[in-house]
Amino acid sequence: MATFADLLRTFRVTRGLSQARLARRAQLDHSYLSRLEAGTRVPSRDTVLQLCTALRLSLDETDALLIAAGYTPRHRQLSCDPLLLDLADVLERPTLPPDVRAALTQSVRAAIELARAAIETEQAHALVPAAQ
Numbered sequence: 001m002a003t004f005a006d007l008l009r010t011f012r013v014t015r016g017l018s019q020a021r022l023a024r025r026a027q028l029d030h031s032y033l034s035r036l037e038a039g040t041r042v043p044s045r046d047t048v049l050q051l052c053t054a055l056r057l058s059l060d061e062t063d064a065l066l067i068a069a070g071y072t073p074r075h076r077q078l079s080c081d082p083l084l085l086d087l088a089d090v091l092e093r094p095t096l097p098p099d100v101r102a103a104l105t106q107s108v109r110a111a112i113e114l115a116r117a118a119i120e121t122e123q124a125h126a127l128v129p130a131a132q
Contacts, residue, residue, distance in 0.1 A: 004048075004068040005039035011055050011065070012037075025054035045071045059089050 023030040035041040063073035
């Protein structure tokens with residue numbers, strides 16, 4: 001299995017970024033990024049996620065970098081439901097137009113509210129004793 005340093009360098013190089021440019025994108029000090037790639041520093045989970053965003057990694061690539069750094073994969077926590085993984089992937093895309101993001105977010109919130117109301121109704125029915 002590739003080390004965090006190796007994987008980070010591979011993602012950076014395949015995207016045609018210099019260390020300096022990636023450091024600026026991720027809002028990190030260039031020397032810190034250099035030490036991460038050399039394997040002499042261990043990043044926090046938040047730093048790994050900053051790098052994933054700056055590199056515009058896919059869900060699978062983000063999980064691979066998190067695992068290589070010793071952290072729990074982010075998207076494995078969502079679910080194994082392909083629909084939820086697709087939703088997360090779409091919402092993380094920086095190219096998603098803001099109006100589409102807003103409409104999608106509003107729709108998901110409405111669906112969640114509907115589901116919670118249905119769950120509460122079911123729970124309320126379960127608490128009512130059966131008529132004798």
